[in-house]
Amino acid sequence: MDDAIKAPSRRAFLRGSAASVVGVAGASAAAAGQPDPLITELQDWATGLGDGVDATPYGLPIEYEKDVVRRNVEWLTADTISSINFTPIHALDGTITPQGCAFERHHSGAIELRKEDYRLMINGLVDRPLVFTYADLERFPRENHVYFCECAANTGMEWAGAQLNGVQFTHGMIHNMEYSGVPLRMLLEEAGLDTAGDLADKWVFVEGADASSNGRSIPMEKALDDVLVAFKANGEALRKEHGYPVRLVVPGWEGNMWVKWLRRVEVMDGPVESREETSKYTDVLEDGTARKWTWVMDAKSVITSPSPQSPITHGHGPLVITGLAWSGHGKITRVDISKDGGITWETARLGKQGDTKALTRFYLDTQWNGEDWLLQARAMDETGYVQPTKAQLREMRGENSIYHNNCIQTWHVTPNGEAENVEVS
């Protein structure tokens, strides 16, 4: 790194933050009538030289963005090996989640498995039990799809009340990537499904190569529909923490089913009732009975800015409210925003037409003049489902479900531009 370039930019950073404080008070550097030295003075970066090519053979975000990283909540789990962290959605825009900051969830750590050592077995009620190498998988016809992956426990800490003060922590167990891979259907057909007979009551059991193996049972109908055996995300190899070299993509369904380091698919005549689909990822209702097989992630949305980690720092006037919406049932068709805690609503603009089972970005281009706001977003999907309030969810399920909390989130924006996670009546 060149110090000559670094030093002035540090000064610029300090100046920049000073300007934003002034900005909150309603003025700006230019309005003070003083010429901006960033413009009138020759800056080092405008006269010196920057880095040559190859300075970083695989590029990382510039140092000024170093706080845009995954974070974990230490008190949630016993250790980091069987744990989860959160995508910094407060600092992202658009819809694609870069792999490097996409949340991680491991049950026995992120393992290192070379492509050369990778094997995928298809067995059970098939005509020919098969073993594929990684190279075999690359010879099947491939597809590209963008899908969101949301942990069923996303927003799970908020059931009993407003708890975590940041959208990264309340809603960051989600990412959205473009996957390249082979439909699971093709691999099952390669092994032959005549032996299975009537497919209506058949299942596949999928498991990973790590010590947890994270086995899950999936109905055959879904397995033959849109499940993908993926080996690339956002154009490049999967990251270790997301299941390199091969993971399962189960569009619209809870992230736990997206088995990483996929090593085996067994065709069966019933579910295994594994640990991950009985003791975990089942939803206890108010009377103590529990729902099982709650696979689909219902429609949900959240405002990512302004939010507690992304306060308003620019003063009064034009403000862009933005956030994300998604549904495991298909496309997002509409997002409404309320500034008064749900009394009145206005319809937001979708960044682009919603893709099925993928994140949709929404914007509300509005004015803020220091008002107290209770900001909410409410998603609708193509089935006509409207995202419920937390009160509606509690009335239906109680407070102990842990999983599948898709309630409307409220941020209290105060006159100084800060925001806080609150619950409202």
Place this chain on the structure above:
Amino acid sequence: MSKCLKVSVAALVIATPALAEGTFGLGREALPEEIAAWDVDIRPDGQGLPEGRGDVWTGEEVFAEQCAACHGDFAEGVDNWPVLAGGFDTLGDKDPVKTVGSYWPHLSTVWDYVHRSMPFGAAQTLTDDEVYAITAYILYSNDLVDEDFELSHENFADVEMYNSDGFIVDDRAETEYSIWRAEPCMENCKDDVEITMRASVLDVTPDEGGDEEEAAAEPETPAQAAPIEVAAAPDPALVAEGERVFRQCKSCHQIGEGARNRTGPQLTGIMDSGIGAVEGFRYSKVFTDAAEAGHVWDEATMTEFLARPRDAMKGTRMSFNGLRDEDDIAAVIAYLRSFDGPS
């Protein structure tokens, strides 16, 4: 001539088996022993169980050795690790306690999971009989069987789980979608709104880490870095190897910046420090005795301890069996040493 032709046609057929219609002919047939190695799932009716047996008493011993470090001697759970016993009739309470006894609907799930994924950090090292014994002990610790109970592939299906009727299949389509698929309200949706709860009251949000402005203004002078004794610098490859081996230790021990005592003591600067001397950790007697005697973790004592922990320190609560490979021990020690220095 015609015979010769027949043979070569037959050979051709063997070389390229006829493709089923619509397939690509990719992959190869999975061999029976390969399927046996990986297809270990156990079904709720016991399908898939190997022959074997284990009783409660054996299970208690194996559990104490292999499981209790995280799950507690009585399956009550240590720190944030899962509780396996008790919690009956709490599922409708404000804070349900979901254990094998109170919540798990199928015994097959216990056998399957212990067999394929436990102990944490040493999965698939238990024998089938040990898995039967541990499963029997977990049932016993939940008062679901008597102390003289033996579990086997023969009586497995007879065991009844307490919460086997406690689950319903996802009914959101009927109970929720029918209500929430409706035109949403846009105006005068409620009379008034009040804030009923604030996240800042609880204050459980992790820190964002460091004041950005201060961090940016901090001069980055390499001279401030801790002085490194070149002579003592460990082989980086060995340290890296040690880091890999240390994964087996990580479920209980933290090391490095911010390391804290968990199930086991934090290990930053452990080499050449006093045995049983990590501040704030509650040691077993053998360690407090060693501390009083002024013993130190040098190369020799650490090597001996890592090879056979329970022989080297009789009575230690550390359930780890030890590292068999001398190279692994040397690597772990190099890794531990890499965190020496001022802390």
